[in-house]
Amino acid sequence: MAIKIMKNFLKKIFSGFFKNKEDVKLGFYGPPNAGKTSLANRICKDFTGEEIGSVSKVPHETRNIQFKEKVEISYKGKSMTFKMIDTPGITTRVDYEDFLKYKVNQKEAKIRAKEATQGIIESIKWLDDMDVVVIVLDATENPYNQVNITIIGNLVARKIPVLIVANKSDLSFPEYPVIGMSAKYGKNLDGFYDEIFKLAKKVR
Amino acid sequence: MVKKEMLKNKKIKGFSIRFIPYSEIKHLGSTERIRKILDLAFENYILILQGRLRPEEETRLIEDTMAMIDHVKNFKGIELAVISSEERLSVLDKFKNRLVMSLSGGDLGAITIIGPASIVKEIKRDPKKIELMLNK
Numbered sequence: 251m252a253i254k255i256m257k258n259f260l261k262k263i264f265s266g267f268f269k270n271k272e273d274v275k276l277g278f279y280g281p282p283n284a285g286k287t288s289l290a291n292r293i294c295k296d297f298t299g300e301e302i303g304s305v306s307k308v309p310h311e312t313r314n315i316q317f318k319e320k321v322e323i324s325y326k327g328k329s330m331t332f333k334m335i336d337t338p339g340i341t342t343r344v345d346y347e348d349f350l351k352y353k354v355n356q357k358e359a360k361i362r363a364k365e366a367t368q369g370i371i372e373s374i375k376w377l378d379d380m381d382v383v384v385i386v387l388d389a390t391e392n393p394y395n396q397v398n399i400t401i402i403g404n405l406v407a408r409k410i411p412v413l414i415v416a417n418k419s420d421l422s423f424p425e426y427p428v429i430g431m432s433a434k435y436g437k438n439l440d441g442f443y444d445e446i447f448k449l450a451k452k453v454r
Numbered sequence: 455m456v457k458k459e460m461l462k463n464k465k466i467k468g469f470s471i472r473f474i475p476y477s478e479i480k481h482l483g484s485t486e487r488i489r490k491i492l493d494l495a496f497e498n499y500i501l502i503l504q505g506r507l508r509p510e511e512e513t514r515l516i517e518d519t520m521a522m523i524d525h526v527k528n529f530k531g532i533e534l535a536v537i538s539s540e541e542r543l544s545v546l547d548k549f550k551n552r553l554v555m556s557l558s559g560g561d562l563g564a565i566t567i568i569g570p571a572s573i574v575k576e577i578k579r580d581p582k583k584i585e586l587m588l589n590k
Contacts, residue, residue, distance in 0.1 A: 342516055343531030343571035344523055367520040374513050394579045396534045400516070403509035 273320065273333040275379060279401055280386035282309040282339030282366075285417040287316070289386055290336040294318045302336050308352040310366035312338045315376055337376060338369030340397050377404055382411050389416040469498045469573045476505035476562055484511050488518050491568055495532050496522075500569040500586070505562050506536045533574040535584050538564045 278286040291301040303316040318334040346356070346363035354362065377383075383405050387393050393416075405412045419428045427445050431438040472494055479487050488511065494501050507515065512534075519531050538561060567577060567584055576587040 340516065341531070342519055342534050344520070345530040345571065364524055367523045370520045371517050374517050377513070392578065392580075396512075396536055396577070396579070397516070399536070400509065400512040400534075404513050407509045 273331045275335060275381040276332040277335045277337060277376065277380035277383045278386055279337055279373065279377075279383055280339060281388070281391075281395060281397060282341055283307075283311075284339065284386045284388045284391075286339065286386045287312050287336050289384070289415065289417060290316075290318070290334055293323065294321055294334060297321050297323050302334060308349060308354060308362075310339060310344070310349075310362060310369065312336060313362070313365040313369040314338065315369075315372055335376065335380065337373040338366065340370050340373050340401060342397060344370070377401075377410075378408065380405075380410050382413070385412060385414045386417050387414060389419045390421050469500055469570075471502060472499045473502045474504065476503075479503070479505075484508070484514060487511060488515050491515060492518060492522060492532075495519075495568060495570045496526060496529065498570055498573060500567070500574065503566040503568065504564075506538065506564040506566045512536075528572065530571040532571055533569050533577045533586075534567070535577040535579045536564055536566045537579070537582075537584055 278290050280286050287303045287305050291303065291305065294300055294302045298318065298321055300318070302318045303312055305311060315338070316336040318336075320331055321334050322329055322331045344363050344366045346359040349359035349362050350356065385398065385402060387398060402412060402414075416430055419430075422428055427449075429438060429441045429445055431442050474490075479490065482490065487507065491501060491503075492515075506512075515532075515534070523529055523531055565584075567586065569577070569586065573589055574586055575589045578585040578587065
């Protein structure tokens with residue numbers, strides 16, 4: 251009896267220990283073509299030498315959940331191991347005719363549309379399993395898209411931490427430096443002054 | 455009234471606008487709410503709903519919409535936008551609003567607009583207004 255209790259106790263301790271040692275599940279969510287896979291690829295390439303998936307100008311290139319295990323990210327002397335999870339872009343509409351504009355033939359477009367709808371369902375089902383989520387938005391598009399708000403609302407309701415990334419900042423004004431800030435709340439004023447000083451030094 | 459005006463205008467045809475007060479969905483379960491919304495979308499209604507769905511119902515609506523695209527011919531999905539009453543409130547008013555919401559069972563000051571993607575090309579929104587762009 252005493253041995254059984256001891257065995258259960260040790261089992262609990264070790265299962266708890268290994269649970270805490272599990273990699274942080276880092277999900278990449280957002281609308282189609284916002285650059286989720288490009289960002290995940292950049293991180294995976296930097297820290298593992300391999301990419302997570304293919305990218306394309308055609309929307310819904312990622313139509314299945316893609317994983318990269320054991321991605322150890324080292325940054326400023328700290329290191330954490332992540333399980334990277336790249337998800338299909340979420341939208342409320344999928345029309346196969348939209349793919350025809352990208353010279354995809356009708357048969358392939360219909361298959362792509364079907365796979366895209368299934369991918370979106372899969373993305374939503376995975377929301378529960380994430381530890382941390384990066385919402386990747388296209389900085390050239392209006393961020394007040396209801397799907398973005400819905401996804402963020404769901405993550406907040408599930409108490410999953412969210413980081414919103416405004417991607418493609420290079421496309422808004424590619425020839426000029428761009429910084430993200432909030433004048434109202436004084437966020438990233440440091441970045442603003444850095445840039446102003448950098449620019450001012452050019453004329454002095 | 456709106457329907458009659460739409461019918462007079464020959465350039466815009468093939469859809470109607472339906473307003474649903476919150477009382478009509480308040481007592482429905484999530485499955486029935488979503489079924490009601492999608493049924494109206496299949497019938498080419500643009501739906502203006504008083505209040506809003508819960509976050510998990512909004513994702514369920516997206517999931518069911520995707521499943522329906524695969525099963526219903528010519529259905530391309532929906533466009534969806536919500537203006538929440540909270541976006542226009544101060545911190546104190548937000549607190550009061552949440553108290554009222556917990557008593558009434560929903561955000562009655564919110565407005566949800568849902569339309570079939572075959573009719574509604576895009577819903578442009580900022581925190582204070584919604585614009586519907588229709589397909590030609």
